Amino acid sequence: APLTTEFFLQGSVMENSLETLVNRLKGLCDNADYQQESFQDHEMVFHIKNTSVPTPLVFRVRHSLVQTECWSLRYLGHAEVGDKNRPTLVRSYIDCPTSENVAQFIGELGFRMDHEFVVKGFYFHKGRMKITVSKFYKMNQPGNTTNDTIETVCPSYLVELSVVTSSGQEAVGDDMKNFAEQLKPLVTLEKTDHRKIQLAQT
Amino acid sequence: MAAPYSQFSPSPTPVNVCVEAVLESQIQEVRVVEKPDAPDGHEIQEVYVPPLSMSENLTKLAQKIDFYKDESDEKGKPTSEGEKEEEEKTGAAFQPSLWPWDSVRTKLRTSLTEMSVLLDILNVSSSKEKRYMVLDPVQQNAPDPKLAVQLMSKRRALQSAASVLQSGAERLRKSHAEINNKNDFHLELLNVRQKWRLKKTGTSILGDLSYRSVGSRYMHNGVFEVVKSSDLTAEGEFLAQRGSLDVVVPTELEGGAYIQVEVKSVPGNCITDTMDLTGAILRVPSGIGPVRSETYWQQKLEKAQNVLFCKEIFAQLAREAVQSKASIPHLVVGNQIITNVFPGIQLSIVLCHSTGKEREKKLPQYKMDHNHVLEHSLHQLLRENHFKNINFPAPHPVTALVGLTKKRRLAGPNALSRKQLMDMSDSESMLDQIIKQTKHNVLRLRTMQTIDGIAATLSDPQLTVHWSCCNSSTEASCRVIITSQGYDLRVWHSFVIIIGVDSLKVIIKEGRVFFLSFEEKELQDFIMWQVSQHQISVSQNLARLMGWQIMSTSTAMGVSDLESSGTASSLILAAPNKERILAIKSGPSSGIKVFLQQSQKDNKNRVILPDDKWQSVGADYQQVDLSKFEGRNFASKLELLLATFSHDLSSSSS
Numbered sequence: 136a137p138l139t140t141e142f143f144l145q146g147s148v149m150e151n152s153l154e155t156l157v158n159r160l161k162g163l164c165d166n167a168d169y170q171q172e173s174f175q176d177h178e179m180v181f182h183i184k185n186t187s188v189p190t191p192l193v194f195r196v197r198h199s200l201v202q203t204e205c206w207s208l209r210y211l212g213h214a215e216v217g218d219k220n221r222p223t224l225v226r227s228y229i230d231c232p233t234s235e236n237v238a239q240f241i242g243e244l245g246f247r248m249d250h251e252f253v254v255k256g257f258y259f260h261k262g263r264m265k266i267t268v269s270k271f272y273k274m275n276q277p278g279n280t281t282n283d284t285i286e287t288v289c290p291s292y293l294v295e296l297s298v299v300t301s302s303g304q305e306a307v308g309d310d311m312k313n314f315a316e317q318l319k320p321l322v323t324l325e326k327t328d329h330r331k332i333q334l335a336q337t
Numbered sequence: 338m339a340a341p342y343s344q345f346s347p348s349p350t351p352v353n354v355c356v357e358a359v360l361e362s363q364i365q366e367v368r369v370v371e372k373p374d375a376p377d378g379h380e381i382q383e384v385y386v387p388p389l390s391m392s393e394n395l396t397k398l399a400q401k402i403d404f405y406k407d408e409s410d411e412k413g414k415p416t417s418e419g420e421k422e423e424e425e426k427t428g429a430a431f432q433p434s435l436w437p438w439d440s441v442r443t444k445l446r447t448s449l450t451e452m453s454v455l456l457d458i459l460n461v462s463s464s465k466e467k468r469y470m471v472l473d474p475v476q477q478n479a480p481d482p483k484l485a486v487q488l489m490s491k492r493r494a495l496q497s498a499a500s501v502l503q504s505g506a507e508r509l510r511k512s513h514a515e516i517n518n519k520n521d522f523h524l525e526l527l528n529v530r531q532k533w534r535l536k537k538t539g540t541s542i543l544g545d546l547s548y549r550s551v552g553s554r555y556m557h558n559g560v561f562e563v564v565k566s567s568d569l570t571a572e573g574e575f576l577a578q579r580g581s582l583d584v585v586v587p588t589e590l591e592g593g594a595y596i597q598v599e600v601k602s603v604p605g606n607c608i609t610d611t612m613d614l615t616g617a618i619l620r621v622p623s624g625i626g627p628v629r630s631e632t633y634w635q636q637k638l639e640k641a642q643n644v645l646f647c648k649e650i651f652a653q654l655a656r657e658a659v660q661s662k663a664s665i666p667h668l669v670v671g672n673q674i675i676t677n678v679f680p681g682i683q684l685s686i687v688l689c690h691s692t693g694k695e696r697e698k699k700l701p702q703y704k705m706d707h708n709h710v711l712e713h714s715l716h717q718l719l720r721e722n723h724f725k726n727i728n729f730p731a732p733h734p735v736t737a738l739v740g741l742t743k744k745r746r747l748a749g750p751n752a753l754s755r756k757q758l759m760d761m762s763d764s765e766s767m768l769d770q771i772i773k774q775t776k777h778n779v780l781r782l783r784t785m786q787t788i789d790g791i792a793a794t795l796s797d798p799q800l801t802v803h804w805s806c807c808n809s810s811t812e813a814s815c816r817v818i819i820t821s822q823g824y825d826l827r828v829w830h831s832f833v834i835i836i837g838v839d840s841l842k843v844i845i846k847e848g849r850v851f852f853l854s855f856e857e858k859e860l861q862d863f864i865m866w867q868v869s870q871h872q873i874s875v876s877q878n879l880a881r882l883m884g885w886q887i888m889s890t891s892t893a894m895g896v897s898d899l900e901s902s903g904t905a906s907s908l909i910l911a912a913p914n915k916e917r918i919l920a921i922k923s924g925p926s927s928g929i930k931v932f933l934q935q936s937q938k939d940n941k942n943r944v945i946l947p948d949d950k951w952q953s954v955g956a957d958y959q960q961v962d963l964s965k966f967e968g969r970n971f972a973s974k975l976e977l978l979l980a981t982f983s984h985d986l987s988s989s990s991s
Contacts, residue, residue: 207737263740
């Protein structure tokens, strides 16, 4: 079955609790004796407006600043909160690795870049669950991702626990909930309603 | 009382004014009383409240007094004397008419006054100039030192302190002794928790001794239970060792186990089906012996974990052996896996598990030939499998799929073909890997033995072998150097052997590469061939040194008897004065032969042709008997020979 659904939970921590959280995650996740994995990604968000649909279609082009030949194109659906029984947020997730000219390609298709940002942080995994602790940076110069042209958006870190799997596998939500329980009260991973954030923006 | 005030009033008629005293007592009640002689038949009677007595009156007035009022306002302290009554009455009568905050106001005013005075005094006395007022400390008289009393008080204080400390120390000592003696269950449990993962479910404490958390996918869940040790002891032995905690491991993991890998040569001429099936019976290892049930928990748990690990290794190998589609079938019998690695060489992997409960049987003792290197390799291979199961490389970018390598992720964008993808996904089974390692092991040992055998028997050119220390479980290399003693710095011959899994790769001096199979004979022939080549090289070198000219050389002679392996090489030398020709032939099986061309001068009798020029025509070659020469090896003998002829001719010509 194609892997098109992402189950995820989000939370955040302040900068001064980062060390504690990372240590706790190191203990809980696989590869405890391995060196901590970190990542640096640069993501560009593209929009294309369709006259028949009010909201534009959003594609995300992401590439790693560490392994610069790895580019990917992603589509994320809207996060569904669902009913109370479901412990996680669910959204459709379509992702595919691409070659390096993908930005140019979708530009030719008619997409226009809306915004871009840099994400840096740490990566952990336990089984098929992926946990990332990331900090977002906004870019002062478009296209320039060197350290002196990016600045942090806010001092706290976003903690995300996600599993990408085929739709219908609800059992993974319980595993995620159990794992999230172990991180309390350091960080509360919960289902945040994205609509509320969007409403607050507009 | 009516009294006429006729003399004062201007009016003519006098007016009667009635003066009555105010009613002193209040009316309590008005009664209607039946009286027959009254006009209405009843009379109204008023009943008065009895007037207050003196003490009651005083009480009533005293209650009205506000005792919290400033005493200076009143004329005197309230006393219970009757004389003060009047004053109190007047004082009490005046109070309610005053403003209620007045007392507060006056109090604040007085306090303000006092504070100002104090502030002024402080300012004056503490000013820098100290002109008006100076504060001096008052000399207090030192109290009389009553030594006796001080001593007594100090002694008492020290005694109380000492008693407190002693009681604390006593308590600590008692608790320490208690801990050491008793082997408290909870303390032991703490120790167990430090080493093993425990979980309390219901009333029992369970632990996990499997390798699941590090990537194993074996079916066994490896659960053990921690219990308090029972009071009854079997056979009553060694109670002191046990402590108060015991672990119960699953029955199938009891005892001890190990994997035994044995490589042995099996006599037989057939290439296939030469498996020693007589060895495929259930063996009871003699090395383990019964495991004592009073083993302390850590050893017990470690042993059980080892049993689980060995079982997993064997289960995986057995599964692969059954599923593999190799040309030579593997045999799985009971706890043994048998397979042929080379014709005549058999690999057997046995899982030896003894639970310690079997009676000692008198079995014929098999000589267990452990190959510890391969056993260790098996353990390592399983651990590698575990590692690969849970250690995925981190995805970059982080939103990519977990579990793929970078190459696999880039397979799409780089448009890899199906064949390339299949190659990427191919991975070797554990059985294949261990068979490869075994093969390499066998081959390496064989090569070593072959070279050492030749080196031991061959004395003329000497063989030296240098084994490289950088090698892996499937590849090793060595360099063989052939030298002649006494001439080792002048010329040497070397070649490199790279030992792979089932073939050898040899690179000789000129850069040519040969691939040899695992047969020993091939290597032997090769070495002998190289030896023969070396002899020729030495001869060439010596010839150049002595001034002899090399007429021709050939590494692969097409004439003379066929060598059993390889080719012979030859060298034809001409003396410095061109009078003599020497021919040297060196072959791997024929050895080295030196032939000297006779010249006509030797046969002085037979002078048929008078012309001198015919003297130079060469005659037959005669073999030189090198054994009659003095010299340690061929090179020195040849040197002597060359020297002889150079000298001989020069002396004879002169």
